[in-house]
Amino acid sequence: MSKVFSRRDLDFLLYEWLDAEALTARERFAEHSRETFDAFLDVSQQIAERDFAPHNRTGDLNEPTFDGETVTIIPEVSRALRVFAESGLIAAGFPAEHGGLQLPHVVQRACFLWFQAANTGTSAYAMLTAGNAHLLLAHGTDEQISRYVHPMLEGRFTGTMCLSEPQAGSSLSDVATKAVRQDDGTYRINGGKMWISGGDHELSENIIHLVLARVEGAPAGVKGLSLFIVPKKRLDTGERNGVVLAGLNHKMGYRGTTNTVLAFDDAIGELVGEEGRGLAYMFHMMNEARIGVGSGAVALGYTGYLHALAYARERLQGRPVGDKDPAAPPVPIVTHPDVRRMLLASKSYVEGGLALVLYAAKLLDEPSPENDLLLDVLTPIVKAWPSQWCRLADDHAIQVHGGYGYTREYPVEQFYRDNRLNSIHEGTDGIQALDLLGRKVTMKGGAGLALLLDRIIATADKTPDLGGPVKKAADRLAATTATLWAGGDAEKALVNATAYLDAAGHLVIAWMWLEQRRAAEGKEGAFYEGKRLAAQYFVTHELPRIGPLLDLLDSGDTLLRDMDDAWLG
Amino acid sequence: MNIVVLVKQVPDSGAERTLSADFSVDRASSSNVINEMDEYAIEEALKIKEAHGGEVTVLTVGPAGATDSIRKALSMGPDKAVHVQDDALHGSCAVATSKVLAAALRTLSPDLILSGAESTDGRVQVVPHMLAELLGVAALTGARKLTVDGSQLTVERQTDEGYEVVTAATPAIVSVWDTINEPRYPSFKGIMAAKKKPVQALTLGDLGISGDEVGFAGATSQVLEFNKRPARTGGAKVVDEGNGGEQLVSYLASEKFV
Numbered sequence: 001m002s003k004v005f006s007r008r009d010l011d012f013l014l015y016e017w018l019d020a021e022a023l024t025a026r027e028r029f030a031e032h033s034r035e036t037f038d039a040f041l042d043v044s045q046q047i048a049e050r051d052f053a054p055h056n057r058t059g060d061l062n063e064p065t066f067d068g069e070t071v072t073i074i075p076e077v078s079r080a081l082r083v084f085a086e087s088g089l090i091a092a093g094f095p096a097e098h099g100g101l102q103l104p105h106v107v108q109r110a111c112f113l114w115f116q117a118a119n120t121g122t123s124a125y126a127m128l129t130a131g132n133a134h135l136l137l138a139h140g141t142d143e144q145i146s147r148y149v150h151p152m153l154e155g156r157f158t159g160t161m162c163l164s165e166p167q168a169g170s171s172l173s174d175v176a177t178k179a180v181r182q183d184d185g186t187y188r189i190n191g192g193k194m195w196i197s198g199g200d201h202e203l204s205e206n207i208i209h210l211v212l213a214r215v216e217g218a219p220a221g222v223k224g225l226s227l228f229i230v231p232k233k234r235l236d237t238g239e240r241n242g243v244v245l246a247g248l249n250h251k252m253g254y255r256g257t258t259n260t261v262l263a264f265d266d267a268i269g270e271l272v273g274e275e276g277r278g279l280a281y282m283f284h285m286m287n288e289a290r291i292g293v294g295s296g297a298v299a300l301g302y303t304g305y306l307h308a309l310a311y312a313r314e315r316l317q318g319r320p321v322g323d324k325d326p327a328a329p330p331v332p333i334v335t336h337p338d339v340r341r342m343l344l345a346s347k348s349y350v351e352g353g354l355a356l357v358l359y360a361a362k363l364l365d366e367p368s369p370e371n372d373l374l375l376d377v378l379t380p381i382v383k384a385w386p387s388q389w390c391r392l393a394d395d396h397a398i399q400v401h402g403g404y405g406y407t408r409e410y411p412v413e414q415f416y417r418d419n420r421l422n423s424i425h426e427g428t429d430g431i432q433a434l435d436l437l438g439r440k441v442t443m444k445g446g447a448g449l450a451l452l453l454d455r456i457i458a459t460a461d462k463t464p465d466l467g468g469p470v471k472k473a474a475d476r477l478a479a480t481t482a483t484l485w486a487g488g489d490a491e492k493a494l495v496n497a498t499a500y501l502d503a504a505g506h507l508v509i510a511w512m513w514l515e516q517r518r519a520a521e522g523k524e525g526a527f528y529e530g531k532r533l534a535a536q537y538f539v540t541h542e543l544p545r546i547g548p549l550l551d552l553l554d555s556g557d558t559l560l561r562d563m564d565d566a567w568l569g
Numbered sequence: 570m571n572i573v574v575l576v577k578q579v580p581d582s583g584a585e586r587t588l589s590a591d592f593s594v595d596r597a598s599s600s601n602v603i604n605e606m607d608e609y610a611i612e613e614a615l616k617i618k619e620a621h622g623g624e625v626t627v628l629t630v631g632p633a634g635a636t637d638s639i640r641k642a643l644s645m646g647p648d649k650a651v652h653v654q655d656d657a658l659h660g661s662c663a664v665a666t667s668k669v670l671a672a673a674l675r676t677l678s679p680d681l682i683l684s685g686a687e688s689t690d691g692r693v694q695v696v697p698h699m700l701a702e703l704l705g706v707a708a709l710t711g712a713r714k715l716t717v718d719g720s721q722l723t724v725e726r727q728t729d730e731g732y733e734v735v736t737a738a739t740p741a742i743v744s745v746w747d748t749i750n751e752p753r754y755p756s757f758k759g760i761m762a763a764k765k766k767p768v769q770a771l772t773l774g775d776l777g778i779s780g781d782e783v784g785f786a787g788a789t790s791q792v793l794e795f796n797k798r799p800a801r802t803g804g805a806k807v808v809d810e811g812n813g814g815e816q817l818v819s820y821l822a823s824e825k826f827v
Binding site: 039083103 | 753764
C-alpha cells in the first residue's frame with residue numbers, strides 16, 4: 001500500500017460519493033470518461049512516487065543556495081519538473097484552445113494531491129505556475145496569453161505571485177511598490193517584495209512574476225493597486241529585466257522551494273487588465289489558490305497518517321494492560337488504545353479534510369450562482385481547517401513514532417515542518433477567520449451561510465443515527481452568527497473570529513463525515529467500516545468541541561479587545 | 570520503419586498472484602498490467618520512430634480485459650493496435666501463442682518486431698525465438714542497446730559475463746531488457762489521444778487458425794501442479810565471538826559468492 005497517498009480513498013470520494021463521472025455529461029468535459037480520469041490518476045501516482053517522493057528528504061536537507069549570482073537547487077527538482085511538464089498536468093485543466101484538456105478541477109485536484117503529498121517543495125513550482133497562468137488566462141490579453149501563458153503550460157516558463165512586501169503582508173493595502181507609466185505603454189516597477197516563492201532559480205527558461213504595485217498618483221489603499229507582468233528576462237532581447245534577487249529566506253520547512261526577497265529596480269512591466277483592479281484580479285484566483293493550500297495541508301497530513309499507521313502496525317512495544325506475563329511477546333503498538341486514539345483522530349482529520357477539498361473543487365466544475373456562493377463561504381474553511389487539523393495529524397504521526405519520530409531518520413518530522421506553512425501563506429488562519437465572519441457569512445444578507453447550513457441540515461436529516469448533533473450544531477451556529485452581528489458593531493463581532501472559524505470548520509467537517517457515511521451505506525469490508533467508524537468518531541469525539549467555542553461567542557466576551565498589551569509582560 | 574511491439578497483459582508482479590483451478594494465470598483476482606519489460610520495448614519503438622519515422626503498432630494476444638493494457642500502451646504514443654482475442658486461446662502454451670502471434674504479424678508485415686525479453690508471469694523467454702523460426706527472420710534477443718542504420722540492426726546482447734554485439738538486417742525480432750532505456754510515462758494528451766486510436770480486433774478464424782491448435786487442446790506442455798514459494802525462514806544469526814570474520818567468509822564461500 002502506498003504511504004504517499006490513498007488511491008482507494010480518492011476512488012471512493014470521486015466515484016462513490018461525488019459522482020465525478022457524471023461531470024462528463026457536461027459539454028466542457030464531454031471528451032472525458034472514467035477511463036481517462038483513472039489513467040490520469042495512475043500516471044500522477046507513478047510520477048509522484050518515482051520522481052517526486054524519492055528526493056523529498058534530499059531537498060529538505062539541501063535547501064537552495066545563492067552565491068550572489070546563481071541559485072543552486074538539487075538536480076532532482078529540475079528532472080521531476082521536466083517529467084511533470086511533459087506529462088501535461090499543468091495544462092490539463094485549461095481550455096482546449098490553450099492546449100489544455102478541459103480536465104475537471106476535482107480530478108485535477110486529486111492528481112495534484114499525489115504530488116503535494118510526495119514532495120510539497122518541488123510540486124510548489126508547478127502549482128505556482130498553474131496559478132499564475134490561470135490568472136493571466138482570466139484577465140490577460142490574447143497577446144499576453146500567447147506570450148506568457150502558453151510557455152508556462154508547456155513547462156518552459158515558471159510563474160510567481162509577488163504580493164507581500166516587508167511591511168505589507170496580511171495588509172496588502174500598504175503595498176508600496178511603485179509603477180511609472182512609460183510612453184510606450186509599459187511601466188517601470190520599483191520596490192521590494194518579500195516571501196516570493198519560486199522567485200529565482202534556474203529551473204526554467206524564464207520566470208514570470210505577477211507583481212502588485214501602485215501606479216504613480218494612484219490612491220492609497222487597495223483601490224490604488226494594479227497588477228503587472230514582470231518577466232525575469234525580457235522576452236524581446238533575452239536580457240535580464242530589473243528583477244534582482246536580494247536574498248533567500250531560510251525556512252522551517254518547505255525547504256525545496258526557493259523563497260526570495262526580490263528587488264525591482266526599474267523593471268519593465270506590462271499592465272494586466274486595468275489600473276486599480278490588481279487586487280480584484282488576484283482575489284479572483286484566490287478561491288483556487290486557497291483550495292490549493294488546503295489541499296497541500298491535507299496531502300501532508302494524509303501522508304503523515306499513512307506513515308504513522310504503517311509504523312504502528314510494525315512497531316512491537318509493550319503488552320496489553322491485562323497481560324501480566326513479562327515473557328509474553330510484545331504487541332504492535334496499533335493495539336494500544338492511546339495509539340488508536342491518535343490514529344483514528346488523524347484519519348478523521350485527513351479523510352474529512354480531503355472530502356472538503358474535493359467537494360470545493362467540484363463546485364468549481366459546476367458553476368451556478370448557488371454553487372459560487374457556497375464556495376465563497378466555504379473557501380476560508382477549506383484553506384484554514386486542513387492547515388490546522390491535518391497539521392495535527394502530522395503532530396500525531398510524530399507522537400506515534402515516539403522518539404524516532406522526532407529524528408530525521410523518519411520522514412514525519414518533515415511533514416510537520418512542511419505543513420506548518422499552510423496556516424501562514426495565502427492568508428493566515430487569522431485572516432481566514434476575519435474573512436469568514438466579517439465578509440462571507442454576512443454577504444448577500446447572510447445568504448451564503450444560510451445555503452451552507454441548509455445543505456448541512458439536509459444531509460443531517462437523511463442520516464438519522466448521527467445527524468442529530470450535527471443539525472443541532474448547525475442551528476446553534478446560525479443563532480450565534482445572528483447574535484454576533486445583532487449590534488452591527490464589527491469590532492465587537494469579530495473579536496473572537498478565530499473561535500468562530502474553529503466552530504464552523506468542525507461543523508463543516510462533521511457534515512463531510514455524514515456525507516461519507518451515507519456513501520458507505522450498505523457496503524461491506526474494512527474500508528467502509530473505517531468510514532463508518534471515523535464518521536462516528538468525528539461526531540461523538542470532535543464535534544462537541546464546538547459547544548464551548550459557541551458559548552464564548554454567545555457570551556459577547558471582549559477580553560481580547562479590552563486588554564492592554566502591557567499586561568502581556 | 571514499420572514496427573510492431575508485442576505487448577502482453579500480466580498480473581501485477583508487485584501484488585499477490587496465483588493460478589486458477591485449471592492452472593492458467595488467475596486474471597480475475599489480480600490487478601493486471603502491461604508486462605513491465607514490454608514497456609521498454611514500446612519506448613524503444615517510439616524512439617526509433619522519432620529518429621527514423623514510420624509507424625508503431627501494438628500487438629496483443631489476450632482476453633477482453635487486455636484492452637486496458639492496450640489503451641495504456643497506446644497512451645505512451647504508438648499509432649494503433651491489433652488485439653487477437655478468442656475464447657479458444659485460454660490455456661495456450663508458448664508454442665501455440667507464437668503461432669497466433671506469427672499469423673497476426675504476417676498480416677502486418679513489420680520491418681522490426683520488438684518485445685520484452687521475458688514476461689513476469691511465464692518467464693520462459695522463448696516466444697521471440699519461436700517467432701523468428703516461424704517467420705524466418707533473425708532473432709536478436711536480450712538487447713541492452715539497439716542501433717538502427719537503414720535496414721541494418723545492431724544489438725548489444727546482454728549476457729551474464731558482459732555483452733555480445735550482434736547484427737542482422739530487417740525484418741527481424743529484437744527482445745529487450747530493462748537496461749535499454751527508461752520508458753516514458755503516458756502524457757495526459759497521450760491518454761486522450763489513445764481513446765481515438767484504432768484497435769483492430771482479430772479472431773483465430775481471421776488468422777486461419779483452428780481452435781484445437783491452441784488453448785489447452787493444442788498445448789504442447791502441461792502444468793501438473795504448482796506450489797507457493799515457501800515462506801522466508803529466519804536465516805542464520807552470526808554472533809561475533811572473535812571469529813565473526815571467519816564465519817562471514819565461510820558463509821559467503823558456502824553460497825559461492827567468493
